[in-house]
Amino acid sequence: MCRFVAYLGEPIVLDEMLFLPDSSIVEQSVHPQLLSAMNLAGFGVLAWDAASADPERPWTYRTPGLPFFDRNLRSLSRKARATALIAHVRGVVLSDREVVDEGNVHPFRFEGVPTALAMNGDLEDFPRMRYDLLGHIRPELARQIEGTTDSEWLYALILSQVADPTAPADPDELAEATVRSLAIVREVRARHGLERQSAVNLVLSDGRCLVATRFAYDYGWYHEDWTFAGRERVNDFTTLWFARGRGYACHDGEWGVGAGRPESSIVIASEPLTHDRSRWLEVPEYAMLVARPARSADVGLATETRELDL
Amino acid sequence: MSRRDDAAALLRSLPVLADLPEDEIDNLAALSEPFAVAPGEVLFEEGDPADAVFIIGSGELESIKRLPGDRALTTARLGPGTALGEMAMIAGVPRVATARAVEATSGIAVEAHAVQQLLGGANPGARELIVRIGQQALRILRSVVERTASELDQDVRASQAMRELAPASSEVTPIRPGPDEANYLSTILFFDRFSRDQLSELFDDMPRLAAPRGTELVAEGERPDALLFVLRGAVESTVHHGRAAARVRLSGPGRIVTHLGVLDDGPCPYDCRARERVVLLEAPVERLLELRERDDAAWRLFRLGVYEDAVDAIVQADRPLARMAAAGEEVRA
Numbered sequence: 001m002c003r004f005v006a007y008l009g010e011p012i013v014l015d016e017m018l019f020l021p022d023s024s025i026v027e028q029s030v031h032p033q034l035l036s037a038m039n040l041a042g043f044g045v046l047a048w049d050a051a052s053a054d055p056e057r058p059w060t061y062r063t064p065g066l067p068f069f070d071r072n073l074r075s076l077s078r079k080a081r082a083t084a085l086i087a088h089v090r091g092v093v094l095s096d097r098e099v100v101d102e103g104n105v106h107p108f109r110f111e112g113v114p115t116a117l118a119m120n121g122d123l124e125d126f127p128r129m130r131y132d133l134l135g136h137i138r139p140e141l142a143r144q145i146e147g148t149t150d151s152e153w154l155y156a157l158i159l160s161q162v163a164d165p166t167a168p169a170d171p172d173e174l175a176e177a178t179v180r181s182l183a184i185v186r187e188v189r190a191r192h193g194l195e196r197q198s199a200v201n202l203v204l205s206d207g208r209c210l211v212a213t214r215f216a217y218d219y220g221w222y223h224e225d226w227t228f229a230g231r232e233r234v235n236d237f238t239t240l241w242f243a244r245g246r247g248y249a250c251h252d253g254e255w256g257v258g259a260g261r262p263e264s265s266i267v268i269a270s271e272p273l274t275h276d277r278s279r280w281l282e283v284p285e286y287a288m289l290v291a292r293p294a295r296s297a298d299v300g301l302a303t304e305t306r307e308l309d310l
Numbered sequence: 311m312s313r314r315d316d317a318a319a320l321l322r323s324l325p326v327l328a329d330l331p332e333d334e335i336d337n338l339a340a341l342s343e344p345f346a347v348a349p350g351e352v353l354f355e356e357g358d359p360a361d362a363v364f365i366i367g368s369g370e371l372e373s374i375k376r377l378p379g380d381r382a383l384t385t386a387r388l389g390p391g392t393a394l395g396e397m398a399m400i401a402g403v404p405r406v407a408t409a410r411a412v413e414a415t416s417g418i419a420v421e422a423h424a425v426q427q428l429l430g431g432a433n434p435g436a437r438e439l440i441v442r443i444g445q446q447a448l449r450i451l452r453s454v455v456e457r458t459a460s461e462l463d464q465d466v467r468a469s470q471a472m473r474e475l476a477p478a479s480s481e482v483t484p485i486r487p488g489p490d491e492a493n494y495l496s497t498i499l500f501f502d503r504f505s506r507d508q509l510s511e512l513f514d515d516m517p518r519l520a521a522p523r524g525t526e527l528v529a530e531g532e533r534p535d536a537l538l539f540v541l542r543g544a545v546e547s548t549v550h551h552g553r554a555a556a557r558v559r560l561s562g563p564g565r566i567v568t569h570l571g572v573l574d575d576g577p578c579p580y581d582c583r584a585r586e587r588v589v590l591l592e593a594p595v596e597r598l599l600e601l602r603e604r605d606d607a608a609w610r611l612f613r614l615g616v617y618e619d620a621v622d623a624i625v626q627a628d629r630p631l632a633r634m635a636a637a638g639e640e641v642r643a
Contacts, residue, residue: 218543218586218587219543219544219560219562219585219586220540220542220543220544220562220563220586220588221542221543221586221587222498222542222563233497233498233499233502233564234499236562236563237560237562242378243378243379244378244379244636245378245379245380246379251380256378257378257379258379258380259379259380259381260379263379275357276356276357277357278356278357278375278376278377278408279376279377279378279379279380280378281377281378281629281632281633281636282629284557284629284630284633285557285560286560286585305633
């Protein structure tokens with residue numbers, strides 16, 4: 001199972017999200033709190049900096065290697081700033097059918113498309129579903145699929161439900177496109193008789209808004225061969241947490257969002273970035289979180305939770 | 311009076327310990343240490359290991375859940391004669407809230423392993439103690455659920471839209487357990503604590519039920535006559551207030567749906583609906599009474615598992631309140 005973290009808000013140095021918290025995303029790649037094991041298959045980060053040249057275009061760092069030992073990543077993250085980012089640690093099942101290469105590393109972003117996606121989840125028997133999805137994906141987007149992951153296909157599927165995927169994302173339209181895509185996948189699963197639990201925790205961003213889901217098909221219908229340890233039984237609905245507040249900084253030795261209003265930063269993560277989980281909230285199961293710049297204030301974010309009743 | 315006598319007197323004054331034999335009270339008193347905290351001082355932090363049970367002799371503590379952005383939710387005020395930490399201890403979970411002194415507060419702390427030793431014993435007082443801790447967990451669960459319902463109309467932003475009703479064709483049907491059910495049960499929560507023989511002895515004659523997504527299993531206000539265990543799929547428990555609603559628990563495999571309304575005196579305070587197609591195991595009240603009469607090792611494991619699950623239900627039921635508090639100003643008890 002993968003781990004991701006996404007951020008939107010006041011400028012941060014990447015180190016503050018990727019390395020410095022005591023359970024940062026890089027630390028989670030070797031010591032996840034809410035997973036019993038992680039079979040590492042790559043790391044990627046995609047970050048937007050409003051003060052950079054061409055601020056609409058994120059910079060990208062993707063490697064099939066392990067972030068914990070990546071000196072280039074560490075060095076870069078101490079200097080690079082971001083007002084939005086998605087970072088993802090890829091975990092895979094132990095199978096010789098898994099393809100571990102850069103093409104399968106999240107986050108995914110097609111050329112000419114401002115919106116990127118990362119996923120923490122796994123669609124049951126995806127090879128059986130794949131070509132049923134093709135009818136719902138625009139050819140120009142299908143042609144850009146390079147890897148073998150269910151996540152990249154879901155990315156193309158969601159973009160195909162948006163009127164103009166090359167335009168900056170409208171958070172409401174992106175949220176609706178995500179819901180429609182999840183409904184299409186449900187229909188395809190039913191057609192193939194796929195009835196085992198499949199988590200679909202997604203995060204999408206174009207650097208100005210964030211859309212995230214905590215969702216599973218057929219929750220509670222475990223795979224027959226799912227031998228899982230205690231932490232997976234307790235956290236069997238794939239976890240997603242968030243914290244929002246004024247800015248993001250180190251407070252009394254602990255990284256997190258600050259007190260006060262207006263709320264100007266949000267962090268969404270597969271699991272809290274700190275061992276102390278008390279300053280984080282769980283995203284409800286079967287829910288979507290949408291964050292965007294507030295309309296009524298010069299600064300600040302508006303965040304809402306929507307039920308995914310499908 | 312010696313410090314040990316003081317501790318014994320305080321322990322004896324607790325309703326949950328009222329039936330313990332004198333020698334057990336003395337044993338606990340010997341293993342206790344006094345504590346004292348000044349106003350504003352923290353006794354323990356949320357997330358700390360539950361390594362001791364604290365009993366307040368005098369003063370007042372407040373129980374606080376921290377939230378993002380340095381906000382907080384005050385969940386309870388606790389006065390003399392209240393025990394803290396016994397539920398986290400039986401459920402094996404860390405402290406679920408921070409305890410901070412409102413005024414100068416003192417009492418005794420009993421190490422968790424001493425209480426656990428007592429609970430593992432066979433004397434009638436210890437058995438009664440765990441029942442009372444469990445009943446306290448159920449009271450707290452009911453109060454958290456009722457508080458969530460009452461807060462809903464104050465902050466509809468954090469509540470969810472009310473669901474559509476289930477299709478009229480949805481119904482609960484009895485099914486037979488599959489041939490490999492015992493293997494499966496031994497991998498899921500609650501059931502994984504029993505030996506194969508105990509699984510067979512406890513559950514073979516209890517009905518299995520199947521229901522499609524959306525089926526209403528228990529209506530708010532109903533008094534169900536059986537504990538429902540989720541074997542496969544998921545059930546959600548939802549409280550309502552006017553047009554607002556909030557899910558207070560999503561119960562997946564190995565979770566119990568109907569603690570409230572079966573194991574306590576009130577009606578079920580939420581409706582329970584199949585969120586996914588679901589297979590349930592039904593434990594009728596009369597069967598539970600039979601098992602209680604037998605009072606053997608399997609029943610004691612069963613009972614402890616039910617109370618552990620009630621503590622998990624409290625932790626889950628707290629989540630909508632925490633989201634409401636994080637969205638608005640501090641919510642006070």
